[in-house]
Amino acid sequence: MAEQPILLLSHLSFSSAALLESEVALRKIRRTRWKLNKFSLIPAFIALIGVVILLYPMAASWVSQVNQSALVRDYSRALDNAQPSKDQQIQLAHKYNEALRSGAIIESGANKAVGTGSNAGADSTASLKYEDMLHTPQSAVMARVKVDAIDVDLPVYHGTSDETLRVGVGHLKGTSLPVGGIGTRAVLTAHRGLAEATLFTNLDKVKKNDEIVIEVFGEVLDYRVVDIQIIDPDATQNIKADPNRDLISLITCTPLGINTQRILVTAERVTPTPADVAQEQGKKPDIPGFPWWIVYLSVALSVITWYVWSSGTRQISIKPD
Structure with missing residues (x-):
């Protein structure tokens, strides 16, 4: 019986010694340190550049749509203080269209169309200056064009200068103002294929019977696509007004990046x-939608960060005895 306590004490002594030795060993360990693997930075940087290149058009287009939507909202608010009033502006625009001799030419080899129409009757049109039509001091926007089939909701400006076409849709001077009426044909043009803005990039996806809505100084005009053509730059007959129809045409360049011809979408x-269309007047634009590019960028950055971290080495520093 006396041997059992002796064995128990021996076992306890051995366990205590082992624990003490472990504690001493643990005290010697100072810390675990992560060290960057410099070679992992090269593929990580290349991947980051690739992600930025891929997402830039999406991000830039989203930002552009934010700005364009803000301009549309400002335009709707500016109409309340328009001088002359909205009704008077519409009446003047109809007079302008009546006085206008339709005639336009699409500039060859360029990304825009240029009008050469002129006013008929100098005395009757002396007060009908193009720049003063559908104009408010608070906004440079003359109208709003919506094509839900291709997620277009854009401001329309006077003329087709390069500066205008980089921020929205230009009205082709020399064609009817977009206020409707039998015998009129407004022609609206915009860029296609810009990296920083979508604009009319997807105009080639429009189909017959798709809806085009024009909001102009408090009025809503509803059009349905009746004709889609690929035309040459000098095909002026294709954009002339029809004396018996109320038309509108959207035009942009094609093929994408080459721009030797034009897509002409005409609606009646x-x-x-x-x-239901009239009730949409002045409604806040539905675009841009959710910024998915932020999600994609966040996921890509997380993956790149994980790659750099997992490629690093772990070093254990131990205190010397």
Whole structure:
């Protein structure tokens, strides 16, 4: 019986010694340190550049749509203080269209169309200057064009200068103002294929019977696509007004990046304007949608960060005895 306590004490002594030795060993360990693997930075940097290049058009287009939507909202608010009033501006625009001799030419080899139409009757049109039509001091926007089929909701400006076409849709001077009426044909043009803005990039996806809506100084005009053509730059007959129809045409360059021809989408007015379309007047733009590019960028950055971290080495520093 006396041997059992002796064995137990021996076992306890051995365990205590082992624990003490472990504690001493643990005290010697100072810390575990992560060290960057410099070679992992090269593929990580290349991957980051690739992600930025891929996402830039999406991000830039989203930012552009934010700015364009803000301009549309500002335009709607500016109409309340328009001078002359909205109704007077519409009446003047109709007079301008009546006085206008339709005639336009699409500039060859360029990304825009240029009008050469002129006003008929100098005395009757002396007060009908193009730049003063559908104009408010608070906003440079003359109208708003919506094509839901391709997520277009853009401001329309006077003329087709390069500066105008980089921020929105230009109205082709020399064609009817976009206020509707039998015998009129407004022609609206915009860039296609810009990295920083979508604009009319997807105009080639429009189909017959798709809806084009024009909001202009408090009025809503509803059009349905009736014709889609690929035309040469000098095909002036294709954009002339029809004396018996109320038309609008959207035009942009094609093939994408080459721009030797033009896509011409023509729509005819639906009268009266459907009630559900008329109720959309002045409504806040639905675009841009959710910024998915932020999600994609966050995921890509997380993966790149994980790669750099997992490629690093771990070093254990131990205190000397």
